Amino acid sequence: xxxxxxxxxxxxxxxxRNDSDDDDDDSAQAWFNSxxxxxxxxxxxxxxxxxxxxxxxxxxxxxxxxxxxEAVDSLKETVEWFKMPGSANRRKDGMRxxxxxxxxxxxxxxxxxxxxxxxxxxxxxxxxxxxxxxxIKGRDNEEVxxxxxxxKKTHELRVASIVSSMARxxxxxxxxxxxxxxxxxxxxxxxxxxxxxxxxxxxxxxxRNATEDYLDEVSWWKPMPNYSxxxxxxxxxxxxxxxxxxxxxxxxxxxxxxxxxxxHTTTSTCTPTSTLPYPNLTLT
Amino acid sequence: MRxxxxxxxxxxxxxxxxxPDCPVRWPLTGKLDxxxxxxxxxxxxxxxxxxxxxxxxxxxxxxxAGLMHRLGPEWDQVPNRERTVYWELPIxxxxxxxxxxxxxxxxQFVEDQxxxxxxxxxxxxxxxxxDWWFNFKFxxxxxxxxxxxGEFHARYHVQHADKRxxxxxxxxxxxxxxxxxxxxxxxxEMKKQAMMEQWQLLFLSGTVMWLRRVFVNDLxxxxxxxxxxxxxxxxxxxxNHIGWAYYHCNFIWGDKKATRVGDTRRLNFMWQYSLLxxxxxxxxxxxxxxxxxxxxxEDCEDNVKEVVDKxxxxxxxxxxxxGGDMDHLRERVSLICLGNDNCLIF
Numbered sequence: 001x002x003x004x005x006x007x008x009x010x011x012x013x014x015x016x017r018n019d020s021d022d023d024d025d026d027s028a029q030a031w032f033n034s035x036x037x038x039x040x041x042x043x044x045x046x047x048x049x050x051x052x053x054x055x056x057x058x059x060x061x062x063x064x065x066x067x068x069x070e071a072v073d074s075l076k077e078t079v080e081w082f083k084m085p086g087s088a089n090r091r092k093d094g095m096r097x098x099x100x101x102x103x104x105x106x107x108x109x110x111x112x113x114x115x116x117x118x119x120x121x122x123x124x125x126x127x128x129x130x131x132x133x134x135x136i137k138g139r140d141n142e143e144v145x146x147x148x149x150x151x152k153k154t155h156e157l158r159v160a161s162i163v164s165s166m167a168r169x170x171x172x173x174x175x176x177x178x179x180x181x182x183x184x185x186x187x188x189x190x191x192x193x194x195x196x197x198x199x200x201x202x203x204x205x206x207x208r209n210a211t212e213d214y215l216d217e218v219s220w221w222k223p224m225p226n227y228s229x230x231x232x233x234x235x236x237x238x239x240x241x242x243x244x245x246x247x248x249x250x251x252x253x254x255x256x257x258x259x260x261x262x263x264h265t266t267t268s269t270c271t272p273t274s275t276l277p278y279p280n281l282t283l284t
Numbered sequence: 285m286r287x288x289x290x291x292x293x294x295x296x297x298x299x300x301x302x303x304p305d306c307p308v309r310w311p312l313t314g315k316l317d318x319x320x321x322x323x324x325x326x327x328x329x330x331x332x333x334x335x336x337x338x339x340x341x342x343x344x345x346x347x348x349a350g351l352m353h354r355l356g357p358e359w360d361q362v363p364n365r366e367r368t369v370y371w372e373l374p375i376x377x378x379x380x381x382x383x384x385x386x387x388x389x390x391x392q393f394v395e396d397q398x399x400x401x402x403x404x405x406x407x408x409x410x411x412x413x414x415d416w417w418f419n420f421k422f423x424x425x426x427x428x429x430x431x432x433x434g435e436f437h438a439r440y441h442v443q444h445a446d447k448r449x450x451x452x453x454x455x456x457x458x459x460x461x462x463x464x465x466x467x468x469x470x471x472x473e474m475k476k477q478a479m480m481e482q483w484q485l486l487f488l489s490g491t492v493m494w495l496r497r498v499f500v501n502d503l504x505x506x507x508x509x510x511x512x513x514x515x516x517x518x519x520x521x522x523x524n525h526i527g528w529a530y531y532h533c534n535f536i537w538g539d540k541k542a543t544r545v546g547d548t549r550r551l552n553f554m555w556q557y558s559l560l561x562x563x564x565x566x567x568x569x570x571x572x573x574x575x576x577x578x579x580x581x582e583d584c585e586d587n588v589k590e591v592v593d594k595x596x597x598x599x600x601x602x603x604x605x606x607g608g609d610m611d612h613l614r615e616r617v618s619l620i621c622l623g624n625d626n627c628l629i630f
Contacts, residue, residue: 225369229293233587234400235595236373237290237434238390238407239614240381244288 179204183211287372288379289390290613291398292595304585309423310402311430316583321575323556329510331553335538336509336530343492351485351537355544357604362546367602370613373397381411387418391426404591405431406610409438409573416576430584432592433577434611435551438558439539441570443480444472445561446532453521454528458487481540484533491529532561544605548593552581 183206186196199205206214248259308314342350376393379386394403405415415431447455448470459468467480492506499505505512509530516522535557542550559574561567581592597607 222371223369225293225295226366228296230296230299231399232296232299232401233294233591234394234398234403235292235294235591236394236398236403236405237292237370237610237613238381238405238411238431239611240408240410241288241376241379241390244375244377245380246378 187211287374288376289373291371298591311584311588313583321556321578336534343489348489348493351489355605359545360604368598381414387414403429406434408611433573436609436612440477442558442561445565448565450528453524488533543609544607546597546607548596
């Protein structure tokens with residue numbers, strides 16, 4: 001990797017170098033030259049590498065936020081205006097921490113990366129692919145061993161690059177809109193888990209959990225108008241609300257007639273009772 | 285994901301600081317003469333005649349499909365139109381609009397979620413009627429809430445009333461001639477609104493083209509349709525068809541135009557004229573709704589009147605003439621439909 005006067009940050013944006021970058025570059029160069037992918041069984045090495053990755057992501061995020069400092073200021077005003085509790089402002093809180101003290105976020109970021117790594121390397125799909133590729137009956141075992149060795153040599157680097165891109169994918173401010181749209185579409189159209197995991201393997205959509213987290217977070221966000229909002233008059237639009245009525249369906253279970261309560265809806269997949277924003281309304 | 289309601293933030297400047305004086309019940313002032321809802325002949329000639337003149341200006345020989353296109357920026361009556369900002373309210377489960385218990389729950393939900401002293405709601409006719417009668421029967425429950433009826437549902441029922449009134453003499457022959465299926469019968473199918481509207485405007489365009497060719501040397505006759513109707517009164521099919529085009533289909537197009545351009549005066553007239561359409565077709569719920577909504581529209585205090593005028597339509601894009609009915613904000617019926625010939629209806 002060549003470091004020139006201009007370097008790319010983690011989002012691929014070209015920014016001006018400054019003196020503080022040198023230290024980061026030196027450590028990055030040293031870490032890059034080290035045999036960091038040699039042994040994934042050594043947890044400390046992995047965590048060190050992931051910490052470095054997390055630091056790169058956070059510094060990139062800090063650059064972007066610094067460029068949009070005015071937007072963040074207005075965001076703070078928004079938060080103040082709504083007087084939301086801190087739990088509802090995880091993303092905004094994270095942005096503020098990136099600005100003020102990014103180092104404190106590194107352990108959390110590294111933990112997330114480790115989780116992704118575990119998900120990828122320990123995923124049954126990888127195991128199945130290995131088995132399907134190398135364990136075919138009648139093959140020359142010596143050739144298979146060579147192929148396995150060559151595959152393992154590049155596999156770890158490939159996994160690291162996937163982790164890096166996956167980490168960016170789960171960052172909702174950098175996820176490509178098309179990926180986000182596809183993920184939400186999957187959620188709203190009740191995509192089966194098999195179809196969902198296939199798309200995740202192809203990296204064309206977020207995971208279901210990440211999508212639900214995203215919707216959970218953005219549901220608290222409101223677009224602000226360019227005028228001061230009246231608290232004298234409020235204006236609300238309603239339609240008939242038969243979409244989210246629960247209905248009882250009869251079915252047989254071990255010869256017994258039982259009734260199951262289902263949501264009578266075609267417009268939303270499911271509404272977990274634990275995350276219902278309006279209290280005192282629960283599914284039976 | 286749609287929540288259980290949509291809040292539109294209002295400008296602080298809309299409230300002039302003067303507390304409303306409502307002796308009856310907020311926002312009513314008790315000064316309205318309810319007979320004023322019945323439109324006079326002069327009002328009908330003024331509004332329907334103006335719609336017809338606008339329609340002739342749009343649907344020309346050079347552009348027979350003019351009614352299908354979005355109107356130009358010069359038609360827009362909303363100054364500095366911007367994209368409407370709205371916020372989704374949280375989701376409610378197991379709450380409908382068919383009972384007063386549910387109405388109470390909804391009102392309490394709005395009370396909890398919307399940070400305002402006075403709350404103005406807009407809904408479809410069912411929601412509107414439930415809220416209206418709830419406020420009537422339990423005036424002390426939520427004295428700071430009022431509900432207006434949305435124009436989208438009203439427009440659609442006018443469209444259905446037009447089809448009922450003219451089915452045998454206008455629509456059935458045309459449907460059979462063009463082989464159009466799925467639109468006959470007394471049933472009102474919400475999802476076919478755009479399809480029906482497309483055909484209606486197509487028939488209207490064809491009628492205007494036919495009239496332009498008949499009166500090619502005397503186009504001035506088209507500007508005064510009541511006089512023309514008197515001229516052809518002994519030719520019953522022609523009388524019926526021109527009467528349908530002028531008094532019904534032209535009115536439907538005028539409703540749509542008023543929504544797109546944000547003509548609130550014309551939208552108020554829509555409720556007056558719709559009362560006649562509903563009355564002839566036994567749409568009793570909407571007939572009552574006309575009276576109830578007219579009372580609110582005309583008798584409300586000035587602040588509310590200004591708010592309702594300001595928030596009569598919404599726009600997703602902020603482009604000129606892109607207004608949509610406020611109750612359509614929560615509908616799942618498309619405003620824009622691609623017809624069989626890929627013709628874009630505005």
